[in-house]
Amino acid sequence: MKIAVLAEQNLNLIDGSTIWLLNACKLLALQSDFEIDLLLAHRLEVRTLANELPDTIRVHDAVALQASDGLDGPLTPDTLPHLLAAWEEEHGRYDRIFVRGTGFLTRLLDEPLFCDRIVAYAPSVIPDVTLPEPQWVQLGRQLRTPVVVQSEIAKRALEALSDYPAYVVHVVPPIVFPTPSQPRIETDSVTLCYSGKIELQYGLDWLIALCDEISDAPDLAVSMIAGKDTHRAANPAFFADMDRFREGVAQGAYPRVSLARNLAHSETKVRMGQGDFAFCLRHDRYDDVIEISTKIVEFCSLGVPPILNNNMLNRSLFGASYPYLVDVSAGDIPARLQEIMRSRHSPAYQAAKERCTRIAAQFSAEALSVRLGRALRGHDKTSPALAATPRHILIATHERKFLHQITDRLRGEPEVTVSWEAWESTIKPRVQPYVSDEVDTVFCEWCCENAVWHSRNKRPDTRLIVRLHRFEAFRDFPERVDWAQVDALIVVSDHFRDLMISRFGVDPSKIHVLPQFINWHELQRDKLPEAQFTLGLVGINPFEHKRFDRAIDFFAALRARDDRFRLAVRSVMPWEIDWVWDRQDETRALFEAQFARIFSDPDLSATIRFDSGGPDMEEWYRGIGTILSSSDTEGCHTSVLEGMAAGCLPVVYDWPGAQSLFAPHVYSDMAEAIPEVISFAECEDIASARTAFSTKVQKHDVEKFIQYFMGL
Structure with a gap:
């Protein structure tokens, strides 16, 4: 590549x-x-x-x-x-x-x-x-x-x-490459090392003040490895002081300070490794920065504990108990630095060095090279090739939303070419359909008029693959498809496989059950504390399909047994969707009745929250312990698969096809699941229980789906 x-x-x-x-x-x-x-x-x-x-x-x-x-x-x-x-x-x-x-x-x-x-x-x-x-x-x-x-x-x-x-x-965090070990020069003094650019906001005013204070201290020293001057014109007073300081060092006025400039990076790291502590403080304007400093990681790899701002990023990396986190708003930073430097022989110093060793291991070049390689390839280097010979796939669809991860993955495959045939709707192509001589496979995403046309106009030397979701199964499209011309039909559950065989006479050997894929690896995230007693429901539209009322009934019954639980509803609101809110039936009244029920009940209104829709589902699942499916009908209910991958207990109403996907967590009466929900939340080894749910659905990861699809 x-x-x-x-x-x-x-x-x-x-x-x-x-x-x-x-x-x-x-x-x-x-x-x-x-x-x-x-x-x-x-x-x-x-x-x-x-x-x-x-x-x-x-x-x-x-x-x-x-x-x-x-x-x-x-x-x-x-x-x-x-x-x-x-x-x-x-x-x-x-x-x-x-x-x-x-x-x-x-x-x-x-x-x-x-x-x-x-x-x-x-x-x-x-x-x-x-x-x-x-x-x-x-x-x-x-x-x-x-x-x-x-x-x-x-x-x-x-x-x-x-x-x-x-x-x-x-x-891909900052990279640390091994440095040849250098014999450490042992001295009686404790050395604080700074390496980086000369900038006021990097706390160098504090460091100069420290150097002024320790000029007569025989046990303390400072080593500065200076890079370029930054924002000199904007900070004239600071740079006037810095120039005075540099001149003083050159003239020997600071016997406890060494200053080097414009060194090769390899030589810089040798000098950094001679320090006892690393000066990595910055003014508080940097406290909301989420970029990990390369210098901090390098100091850790050299076994030199850094002195850091006590902010969120540093606590997340070093832990809140790290002894050298400094509140820079407390004032008198030079005095705090001297106190820290004189702790070199303490147990805290040894603990800090051990912490640095563990942190440095997270930033090894070999591990991070794999991560960066994956970012550029779009997949792991060890993943099997998706095609041994050149393949050209034409995708015919009116809606691409379920295909993005697949096509992005194929975009990184050298032997695979993907082109598109756009349809304006389920029945109308944007232009007259046409399969060029270069195309060897036509993939119809959704079994709509696209599948009808291609099954009736198939070129003999091509393969035709159709994917059917729940939506099309109850329309007239499947009965008009020439199934003899279809090489493979993908359905999302056993229920739809059986339906296609019994209702439309599709050859069972052509049918492949592949639930909608999930990004299993992205869902492997630590749970938030509130997840233990939080239920999640994804999507409430349309009413007759998702049965929002059934979920509220279940939650109210659960609260009656155990008032520790909360419900998070992640959904677009029905009044934000014209075809839901403006329907000429009872839909609006049904939704209004449920919202009136919630907000007239102090207990429900205080324990149900509504989260707006969005793509950041992986983060949302971190706060969810149990995932609900209260629907009357579903294809495979991807949010339940995602929830399980994120370590959630599934509670699923017995809609057609649910048993083959989610048994034994499927109920004709969802209230029967209440004891299991409480037991799961109180489980002493809940981490293992979450892992078991996650492992069960790993087979639905997007990479496995793509491998199977390319096999077809």
Whole structure:
């Protein structure tokens, strides 16, 4: 696979972002099937970092290509598409373009020539509610562009706050590469080490104050490894003090301080490893940042405990009991630093070093290389190839919503081509259907008029596969399909298999039962504390199908037995759907009666919450312990499969087909499930019980579905 790495960062400078670029290239180089070009947005003049790139990385100066067009200066978003197209014309097309930088991302995602090959890197994804949503997020969400972020917190923020599809958000924390062990120089003094750019908000005013205070302290020392000056014009007073400090160090006024600048990254890490503590404090404006600092991880890998802000990100990584978390709002930071430095021989220091060892193990290059490789490929390297020879699949459908994960996966398969035949509705194609000579398989998603037409106009050398959902089974389409011309029919449950055999005479050997797939791996998330006594119900529309009243009846009966339980309803409201709310029948009255029942009952109104619809279901299931299905009819009720994958107990009304999917958790009277719900919530080993439910539905994971589908 041919990969281009394109970043706005200037590799001539040494800071956290260019160290990331260096390490990302090293990480990609560990993937044996990747052929990697690093396209630099700035002319390479200082090779300090470039010299540390693996030999397999080809470094290209994109600025030189720009100069050939009469342009000067660094690469810009405006000139990028033309120059990248010219580059590919000369050097060959890239399979993936790994991009960091909002300007570059926005421009390339808006360019049809490149948009479906982009993999984005987003170090900070918390949206600013005072500003419009970044355009790259809007474009990426629509295109389902894979995004690499640094932490689980960042992933969940992108899912929940920006509605980004969970399955294309990949967590790849900062990378740590092993450093050859260096003999430690033992001294009587305790050394606090800082490595990074010179910026006021990085707490360097506190560090200078500390250096002023310890100039006569024989047991304390500071080692500074300085990168570039940042925001000098905006902070003249701070940089005046920094210049005074640097001059003082040069003249020997700070005998307990060493200061080095512009070192190779390998030499920097050697110096970092000589410290006893790492200065990683920042001003509180950084407390809402969800980007894990590469320097923090590097210090951990070197066995040097970092001194950190006591904020959410650091507590999630190091634990709330980590002894060197500092509340920077408490004041007198230099005094707190001296107190910490003098704890080197304490049990707390040894505990901190052990914590650092465990953290560093999470960021090993081998493990993270696999993660980054998966983000670029769209699947694990170890996954079996989906096709041994070239295949061209034509998908005919009026609605693609259940296919996104499948087609995104196929997009990453070199031997598979997917094209589309769009239908305006269940009965009307957008243009006259046509199967080109290149197509070897036609897949009709939904058994509607698309399946009727293709079964009656099938080319002899093609295969025809039809997938039937619950909706079409009770329409007139199946009886008009020429089933003799259909090679395979996919149905979502045994009930619909039996129905297609008895009602329409479909050959049983052609029918394959495949419930709607789930992303099993994305649903493996830790439960929130409230999940233990929270029931979940997904979807209440339309009334006669979902039977919202039956779920409320069950919940009220459960509350009468045990008042610890709550109900969370995740659904679009009926008045938000015209075809539900404006129907000329009793639907509106039935819904109004249930809402009146809830909000006139203090107990129900206080214990039922309504969560608006959205794609971040993986996060929502973290707060759910029991998942309900109160419907009269369903195909396979995907939300129950998802809930089980997330470790939820299923409670399912006995709709046709439910027994084959969810027995023994299916009830003709849902009230019969109340003892099991209470017992599950009180289970001493609830983690094992949740794992058992999750394991039971692992067979419905999307990757297994795709493998089976391609077998057909």
